[in-house]
Amino acid sequence: MRTGNEEVSRVLETVADLLEVLGGEEARKAAAYRRAARSVRALDEDVADLHEAGRLTEIPGVGGALARKIGELIESGRLAYHERLAAEVPPGVLDLLRLPGVGPRTAGLLWRRLGVEDLETLEEAARSGSLRKLPGFGPKKEAAVLEGLAALRRRSGRIPLGEARPAALALVDLLSAVPGVTAVSPAGGVRRWCETVESIDIVAGVEEPEGLQGPAAGNGPGDARSPEGAGRAGGPGGSVAARVAGIVRDLPDVTEVLQVARDRVRASLRSGVEVDVRLVPARLYAGALRHFTGSREHNESLQKRAASMGLALGPEGVLEKGGRSRPARSEEEVYSELGLAYIPPELREGRGEVEAAAEGRLPRLVELSDIRGDLHVHTDWSDGHLSLEGLVEAARARGYEYVVVSDHSRSLAVTGGLDEERLLAQKDAIEELNRRLAEEGPAEEHGAGPFRLLAGVEVDILPDGRLDLPDGVLAEMDVVTASVHSALRQPGERMTERLVGAAKNEHVDVIGHPTGRLLGRREPSALDLEGLFEVCARTGTLLEINASPERLDLKDTDARLAKDMGCRFTVSTDAHHARALGDMVYGVATARRAWLEPGDVANTRSLADLRRLLR
DNA sequence: GCCGTTTTCGGCCCGACTGTTTTCAGTCG
Numbered sequence: 001m002r003t004g005n006e007e008v009s010r011v012l013e014t015v016a017d018l019l020e021v022l023g024g025e026e027a028r029k030a031a032a033y034r035r036a037a038r039s040v041r042a043l044d045e046d047v048a049d050l051h052e053a054g055r056l057t058e059i060p061g062v063g064g065a066l067a068r069k070i071g072e073l074i075e076s077g078r079l080a081y082h083e084r085l086a087a088e089v090p091p092g093v094l095d096l097l098r099l100p101g102v103g104p105r106t107a108g109l110l111w112r113r114l115g116v117e118d119l120e121t122l123e124e125a126a127r128s129g130s131l132r133k134l135p136g137f138g139p140k141k142e143a144a145v146l147e148g149l150a151a152l153r154r155r156s157g158r159i160p161l162g163e164a165r166p167a168a169l170a171l172v173d174l175l176s177a178v179p180g181v182t183a184v185s186p187a188g189g190v191r192r193w194c195e196t197v198e199s200i201d202i203v204a205g206v207e208e209p210e211g212l213q214g215p216a217a218g219n220g221p222g223d224a225r226s227p228e229g230a231g232r233a234g235g236p237g238g239s240v241a242a243r244v245a246g247i248v249r250d251l252p253d254v255t256e257v258l259q260v261a262r263d264r265v266r267a268s269l270r271s272g273v274e275v276d277v278r279l280v281p282a283r284l285y286a287g288a289l290r291h292f293t294g295s296r297e298h299n300e301s302l303q304k305r306a307a308s309m310g311l312a313l314g315p316e317g318v319l320e321k322g323g324r325s326r327p328a329r330s331e332e333e334v335y336s337e338l339g340l341a342y343i344p345p346e347l348r349e350g351r352g353e354v355e356a357a358a359e360g361r362l363p364r365l366v367e368l369s370d371i372r373g374d375l376h377v378h379t380d381w382s383d384g385h386l387s388l389e390g391l392v393e394a395a396r397a398r399g400y401e402y403v404v405v406s407d408h409s410r411s412l413a414v415t416g417g418l419d420e421e422r423l424l425a426q427k428d429a430i431e432e433l434n435r436r437l438a439e440e441g442p443a444e445e446h447g448a449g450p451f452r453l454l455a456g457v458e459v460d461i462l463p464d465g466r467l468d469l470p471d472g473v474l475a476e477m478d479v480v481t482a483s484v485h486s487a488l489r490q491p492g493e494r495m496t497e498r499l500v501g502a503a504k505n506e507h508v509d510v511i512g513h514p515t516g517r518l519l520g521r522r523e524p525s526a527l528d529l530e531g532l533f534e535v536c537a538r539t540g541t542l543l544e545i546n547a548s549p550e551r552l553d554l555k556d557t558d559a560r561l562a563k564d565m566g567c568r569f570t571v572s573t574d575a576h577h578a579r580a581l582g583d584m585v586y587g588v589a590t591a592r593r594a595w596l597e598p599g600d601v602a603n604t605r606s607l608a609d610l611r612r613l614l615r
Numbered sequence: 616g617c618c619g620t621t622t623t624c625g626g627c628c629c630g631a632c633t634g635t636t637t638t639c640a641g642t643c644g
Contacts, residue, residue: 028616028627029616029617030616031616031617031627032616032617032618032627033616035616035617035627035628036616036617060617061616061617061618062616062617063616063617063618064616064617065616065617066616066617100642100643101633101634101641101642101643102641102642103642103643104641105640106641106642135635135636135640136634136635136639136640136641137634137635138634138635138636139634140633140634140635141633144633383644411630411631412629412630412644413628413629413630413631413644414628414629414630414643414644415628415644416628416629463631485643485644486630486631486632486643486644487631488644489632489633
């Protein structure tokens with residue numbers, strides 16, 4: 001497995017953190033490492049390919065020294081410089097950075113002055129009152145630290161889908177190449193596209209060697225509450241598990257690969273997340289996949305329904321009462337035998353989907369192929385890495401009909417946000433590019449007309465509630481998204497006023513990432529969401545489902561509530577480079593978890609229909 | 616450690632907010 005861009009980027013970022021925690025002269029270098037880390041993350045090419053071609057120094061912010069270090073990392077998977085720095089700092093000190101308001105400087109100070117080595121010792125220091133004796137600390141910071149620790153504990157043991165899913169897919173790839181493995185899939189939270197998961201679950205079907213086949217029923221299959229009962233690799237007894245253990249013994253390849261794969265996945269993840277690979281005999285695969293995918297609530301609903309029909313439901317499939325039964329050949333079959341329409345994994349949460357399936361009123365969920373354009377993308381006019389031309393190319397490659405350029409506005413200075421003048425200049429550039437595209441003729445993918453770049457903006461909602469650009473300019477734009485990027489911790493009332501004020505502005509089409517949360521890193525702003533939804537439903541202002549796996553904002557349950565209140569949505573990536581356009585899958589999955597249909601999502605529309613909606 | 620010249624060192628995306636200060640450091644976006 002090659003060292004990927006993400007991993008290189010993460011090591012460089014960690015080096016930067018360590019340098020700043022250690023302080024002193026070397027800390028100056030940190031900014032250089034961070035810049036390089038960002039560049040590598042934004043690369044569309046594989047950093048390993050660049051290394052092979054000797055082109056690493058073409059990456060902005062990478063000179064000779066960093067090129068050598070990145071090369072070392074790619075070739076050996078390790079970086080001696082990183083290991084040397086890490087050895088100087090207790091490992092728990094870097095965990096302190098996960099607290100809002102604690103940066104590397106503060107972490108270094110806590111460690112050197114108070115001997116704080118990890119989150120636990122920090123909590124002790126906060127509770128004993130020794131924290132506020134530190135320069136720059138007072139009662140408020142102490143309270144913020146304790147609150148941050150509490151928030152961290154609430155989400156401990158869970159990792160964001162954006163980390164879990166790639167790890168799960170890598171594991172699936174490894175396993176599917178093993179002889180004897182007939183089918184393999186993620187299950188559990190990853191398959192349901194939960195925003196965070198506490199374990200990575202994989203189900204793999206394994207060929208049964210001669211002589212081991214036997215009836216599946218009557219063996220006391222595990223129930224939904226204790227999935228371990230059904231043949232978790234290397235797990236405890238039970239006859240299904242025992243049979244699996246027998247198979248595994250005959251297939252040393254599998255156990256070996258499993259061990260390697262599991263270690264690798266664990267190592268690639270920050271926290272000690274569980275990785276459970278369930279090996280099942282091939283003919284039990286479909287039933288097991290169903291069993292290990294649904295939430296406990298979903299599985300319990302199914303079991304209740306089975307019981308009410310005089311049936312039982314186990315990991316193999318639907319069983320006739322007291323009798324044996326053949327294992328399910330597909331998930332569809334299980335649902336059908338229970339008199340239910342097929343329930344897609346994203347809905348298997350125990351939120352009314354079983355009842356809906358029974359009554360034939362499951363939604364026709366929006367799909368990735370319904371999406372005709374991305375309404376929130378950044379370019380190199382602000383902090384994105386794509387040129388306008390590059391954006392067109394990347395969006396066309398995804399089969400889109402249109403894409404909205406929505407760069408930041410002036411107040412977000414660090415992003416090079418656009419003022420009125422530059423925004424209008426960008427609009428001219430977009431129109432010029434559209435003229436050229438029109439001459440080229442219709443985009444082949446759809447034939448409905450030439451690909452169109454739309455002129456938009458992500459205008460900042462300022463701390464006082466005003467928008468960062470005058471109405472006159474906003475009126476000129478095709479699509480205006482209004483978002484909060486500063487003062488995210490204002491009291492709920494003020495935050496709500498800011499967002500409601502923006503939603504009421506006639507030029508604002510979309511409220512971007514409404515709660516401002518960052519999964520695993522930043523809590524959502526205090527906000528009266530229902531109040532906001534009410535206004536959006538009335539004014540027709542769209543709510544964004546930000547597809548970046550760091551955000552997923554709105555989240556599934558909030559979006560479902562908003563839909564029930566009459567709101568409509570956009571699903572957009574907020575991409576800052578070409579690869580991030582691919583995050584759309586996360587946004588669509590979140591929309592599906594919110595029970596959204598194509599009609600609920602503005603960017604499933606043709607350009608003409610979209611324009612009509614926005615008017 | 617990078618970069619871009621002022622070619623061999625000195626600056627380093629920028630402004631606001633926060634909690635702490637009594638003039639500012641650190642964090643954040």
